[in-house]
Amino acid sequence: MPTFEQYLAWRVALPQPAVELDLGDAGLRDEDLEAAEPRLRDALRAMAMLEAGALANPDEGRMVGHYWLRAPELAPDPAIAAAIRASWEQIEAFAADFHAGAIAAADGQRFRDVLLIGIGGSALGPQLLADALGGRLHVLDNTDPDGINRTLAALPSLAHTLVLVTSKSGSTVETRNGMLEVNAACRRAGLHFPAQAVAITGHGSTLDQLAARDRWLARFPLWDWVGGRTSVLSPVGLLPAALLGLDWRGLLRGAAAMDVATREPDPSQNPATLLAHAWFMLTGGHGRKAMVMLPYADRLVLLSRYLQQLVMESLGKRHDRQGNEVFQGLTVYGNKGSTDQHAYVQQLRDGLPDFFAAFVRVLDPDQGAPPIEVEPGVTSADCLDGFYQGTRAALAEQGRASLTLTLQRLDATTLGAVLALFERSVGLYAELIDINAYHQPGVEAGKLAARAVLELQHRLLAAVDDTPRDVVTLAQRLAAEPFAVWQVARHLVASGRLRGEDLADPALARFACSPSLAV
């Protein structure tokens, strides 16, 4: 536990919405902050240039404009400001029509559910908003046919479900597949998919063209100056929030308020510079410890998954901006307290000191029913808060650092402020370690390799005939790696497109064409 003085010295709070960053248990020292001040001020200047429209993502030749989304007046181009404001008007009008039933299902009844098809930044933000603020959002965020079937089967009524398809590029494979699967499900149910579909995508993308051609219900814009992992306050997150009846303007207000606080030039009074500085000190500027997210609120259980993307995709980089190999990153995981105390907190307290904890505490638990006593004078909320305080103290006792974000309450404005705080902290920390936080060069390799797998699948299906042949023979014919052939072949056997013999021993297994070609 920090002394009251330590706490006061390492605390910075936003009054409205009430959000406090408490670094009293982060083990920070005045002299380190003083030493870091020039670099923190440089980082703040770089962020100011970014906000002014610099090409902060040079590898992709893009501006980084997610801060404009809640303060369009800051955009470097009036056309951008106008586009943001127009998107708000479009969201407001569409959501009003949706709630009033002016936009309705084919049978004239209101839409009752919203199904979002998207992955990564197109899903994690909307999922967090719905879960944290309350709303039923169905999501397809993968290309697992079993998962897709399960989600569709759980829809109360496909006919009364509005479908949002979200992809900036419009060509994300998982999202395209989800769309095609839902389209097929609509056809099977005698429904016309475009009449219940909405696209959220970049202007002129494949998806945009498809939606225009087939006359989908609506198209909402995405812009190349917004990255997927910072798109939650663009139509990606705001439209679903509006459709679920959430306070989407509150999200913008909260984020804008935090943006103002995190432009503060004095690093010691700026929550984002302090958080970035804490990350630097706690991890040696090299991700040597993971950030374990422990929100003491069931409704924030998805926060860690959201931040996993925001932090790890932004900071997990091989090269710095000078081209040096640095293998950077900051690992994020966690679920919620006090639940996780009964899972892995044993290791946090006693085991590997390879982490620091990031607690989130909600002061006003906003109970629906009047609280009952679980012990004389004690409520469930008292226990929850006691567990937060107790776990923090128990970690500190063992020399494990932590930080705490305290929210007066959990609502749209505080959530917007929290997301903005992490966005800015990631940007500032990236400046400290001199990396580009806004690209993701490493994800392309997996996609290319997956494409090669599908090509091998085509070639293998074309190469087999009635004669069973073993992996090595087939690999020779295809000039492919035997292991790659084996991997593809067993998948094709499982889905009925190849016939397999002696599969228990891969060295002996043989494959031939299947009598029943499923596809």
Next chain:
Amino acid sequence: MPTFEQYLAWRVALPQPAVELDLGDAGLRDEDLEAAEPRLRDALRAMAMLEAGALANPDEGRMVGHYWLRAPELAPDPAIAAAIRASWEQIEAFAADFHAGAIAAADGQRFRDVLLIGIGGSALGPQLLADALGGRLHVLDNTDPDGINRTLAALPSLAHTLVLVTSKSGSTVETRNGMLEVNAACRRAGLHFPAQAVAITGHGSTLDQLAARDRWLARFPLWDWVGGRTSVLSPVGLLPAALLGLDWRGLLRGAAAMDVATREPDPSQNPATLLAHAWFMLTGGHGRKAMVMLPYADRLVLLSRYLQQLVMESLGKRHDRQGNEVFQGLTVYGNKGSTDQHAYVQQLRDGLPDFFAAFVRVLDPDQGAPPIEVEPGVTSADCLDGFYQGTRAALAEQGRASLTLTLQRLDATTLGAVLALFERSVGLYAELIDINAYHQPGVEAGKLAARAVLELQHRLLAAVDDTPRDVVTLAQRLAAEPFAVWQVARHLVASGRLRGEDLADPALARFACSPSLAV
């Protein structure tokens, strides 16, 4: 990508249920395995003694018997075997009555939903089973009143919900609070809680006594030789599985089959010794890399959370069995593929090399509807499998190790086998690093500290009067730390039990008794 020879050399498969452990990309070497063989054989012998009833958890003076749960004939005491078999009969009979409506709601209608109240091992296993195998399980796994209200509000009908209360000790605070909150909700709804409640708890525990006294619907046993994190195949997991109509005997069969395979004395032919050896080699025997779980199946998204507890609570220890400070552990996190490829896989591929990946691949995706083509000749399942293969290859290309568990299909038997594999691997690895994997001494400190917080709350409420006083003054009166007083006081203000002034500045804030005492 491994060569076919590497794959064949580092592959071990269970034929029935079909589960393969593929360590071809784990970078293992023959000479290391040879060198480790004596220690692995020692570990297998220790596991044999554990299975024979040794006090493998000496700190708690307990046997470690979760392997008996699926092979009661191995239990060292016929009474234990009889108790296990009796629990199966009780589960079968109760579930049959539940499904037939012989056990029914107060209005004579069938129960339609199951609500589980439990935390840690009492919740994670049942949640995984329900999510992976299909079934609607409502869960209260925290003492967050907002979360409790939300879960209760989402119940189709509280009157037609069977409530399982699971706690081995019967005194887990979160579980007790959940029970009291549900009891109160029943009272408000005019329902008699005991008539729809079932206890799963240790014989003679507080919970057991309460359930007996109030004549709950049923009581199911838990035994002190089963730890919470390995209780999924006891009534903790089997009863909910049976009530959801899942193949709970298949879970036992699959686990038993894996148990046989993982007793194999040749370490190179035993999947659990190989996995434990891989962990040792990949992490330096000191948890230097995290295990990132990437199941390519939506239904396995909770596997990482389950394994987080099993692995981290078992291995995250300060002392080894000789009393040396070792600060051990093995960090586990992850969600699912290919979804996570669009989140943090950027860092895995390009950034910090602080992890190895554990893929889970399901060969037969078991699609409900006939597959559609998302590209000519390509299904959604092909893309999913291609992404697994591609990501594995892309990681390998960058020198990032991985292992893959390949399941022929995802059903109760394969899931039982997978859980048993990890249980045994954890036990063997604990032998390699000489720690007690079956206790959790570090979680007590947080509970004690939380208890102290509640005591301070009582004392603070008793100490305040109409005169507002600042934190330092109150702390002096209470002989407490000012920071602790501040933390408790602001919580009490938020819940209406203290009146606060000037809260924006903790150094000036003053507290007095509240005119409205909420509790």
